Amino acid sequence: MAETAAPANSAQKNLSLRVSPAAPLGAAFEAGSVRGVVELREVPFLTMVGLRVNRNSGAGQRVASVTGGLPAGCGSVSGTGDTSVLWLGPEEFLVVAPTEAHESLGGDLIQALREALGGDAGQVVDLSANRTTFELSGPRARAVLEKGCSLDLHPSVLQAGTALSTEIGNIPAVLWKTGDESFRIFPRASFADFLGRWLLDAMREYASPEVP
Amino acid sequence: MLLISCPNCGSRDETEFHYGGQAHVAYPENPNELTDREWAEYLFYRDNTKGAFAERWLHSTGCRQWFNMLRDTVTYEIQAIYPMGSPRPDAAGKVTADTGTASTAADSTTTGSASPDISGTSSSPTSISSTTAPEGATP
Ligand SMILES: [Zn+2]
Numbered sequence: 186m187a188e189t190a191a192p193a194n195s196a197q198k199n200l201s202l203r204v205s206p207a208a209p210l211g212a213a214f215e216a217g218s219v220r221g222v223v224e225l226r227e228v229p230f231l232t233m234v235g236l237r238v239n240r241n242s243g244a245g246q247r248v249a250s251v252t253g254g255l256p257a258g259c260g261s262v263s264g265t266g267d268t269s270v271l272w273l274g275p276e277e278f279l280v281v282a283p284t285e286a287h288e289s290l291g292g293d294l295i296q297a298l299r300e301a302l303g304g305d306a307g308q309v310v311d312l313s314a315n316r317t318t319f320e321l322s323g324p325r326a327r328a329v330l331e332k333g334c335s336l337d338l339h340p341s342v343l344q345a346g347t348a349l350s351t352e353i354g355n356i357p358a359v360l361w362k363t364g365d366e367s368f369r370i371f372p373r374a375s376f377a378d379f380l381g382r383w384l385l386d387a388m389r390e391y392a393s394p395e396v397p
Numbered sequence: 398m399l400l401i402s403c404p405n406c407g408s409r410d411e412t413e414f415h416y417g418g419q420a421h422v423a424y425p426e427n428p429n430e431l432t433d434r435e436w437a438e439y440l441f442y443r444d445n446t447k448g449a450f451a452e453r454w455l456h457s458t459g460c461r462q463w464f465n466m467l468r469d470t471v472t473y474e475i476q477a478i479y480p481m482g483s484p485r486p487d488a489a490g491k492v493t494a495d496t497g498t499a500s501t502a503a504d505s506t507t508t509g510s511a512s513p514d515i516s517g518t519s520s521s522p523t524s525i526s527s528t529t530a531p532e533g534a535t536p
Binding site: 355 | 405
């Protein structure tokens with residue numbers, strides 16, 4: 186048996202092995218993006234934490250002090266710095282944070298949330314592998330989404346900074362409008378391939394000149 | 398396509414919801430004392446109402462919360478949306494509440510308040526029709 190250099194630590198080993206749910210579509214996303222019109226990419230391996238806690242309880246207030254607040258109602262997003270908390274239900278939230286926040290990479294976010302909840306009623310669950318993140322941006326991003334999402338996405342109704350749990354292309358997904366022309370879409374990992382291809386198909390017409 | 402006004406999320410497409418069957422079917426006080434027939438009727442027998450019908454719905458791809466709805470099974474008109482555990486908000490519900498068989502306990506599964514203003518197409522979800530057809534009547 187040949188000697189193999191052991192990875193310096195387990196995190197490095199994990200990094201070399203992991204594959205994001207839409208990784209096989211990376212080249213297709215690159216080719217299907219229309220620069221300055223509508224662009225799609227996967228933002229892989231974001232840290233995501235499922236929170237279940239009553240935001241008015243003591244535990245809720247302790248958790249809120251870690252995340253920089255808990256959103257009050259449907260659509261709202263709170264958070265501090267690069268950590269955001271999306272409202273999913275009256276007592277259910279999704280924390281989205283950078284990759285490095287994950288405990289396997291030395292981050293302490295999840296542990297801090299666990300300690301904040303303590304033994305009180307609620308849940309802190311590492312859901313980082315549950316969903317992946319798509320970033321859809323450009324002046325035509327809304328038109329692409331409107332082909333398969335029944336929410337009113339007009340800017341007079343859907344403001345930047347709003348996140349809604351809904352259906353896109355007939356699959357359940359969380360849609361977060363991060364800017365005037367940019368969206369983050371969180372499909373479950375098993376739907377990533379389908380939704381990626383669905384979005385590419387919906388984007389295709391914008392690569393051609395507009396028919397007058 | 399029905400537009401259903403979730404108490405937490407506002408107006409959304411019917412496809413985001415799952416149907417939960419007839420509302421206000423109370424769990425028996427003493428299940429052990431029921432005969433097989435009574436137990437089977439509790440489990441499986443449901444009204445087949447023509448007209449206003451109280452039913453449970455789940456906003457499954459939204460907030461994942463249950464709520465009750467009063468819907469006309471003929472016209473599909475949604476007459477009321479109200480929290481789990483609340484009595485049926487029409488004439489039929491008042492009769493039930495007086496006789497003590499409807500649960501009025503607060504239910505923790507619906508803690509939301511008013512609909513947010515992100516939806517522009519909501520029909521009045523809390524309006525209660527004053528005309529409730531009796532069982533089997535043609536509205
Ligand atoms: Zn809802």
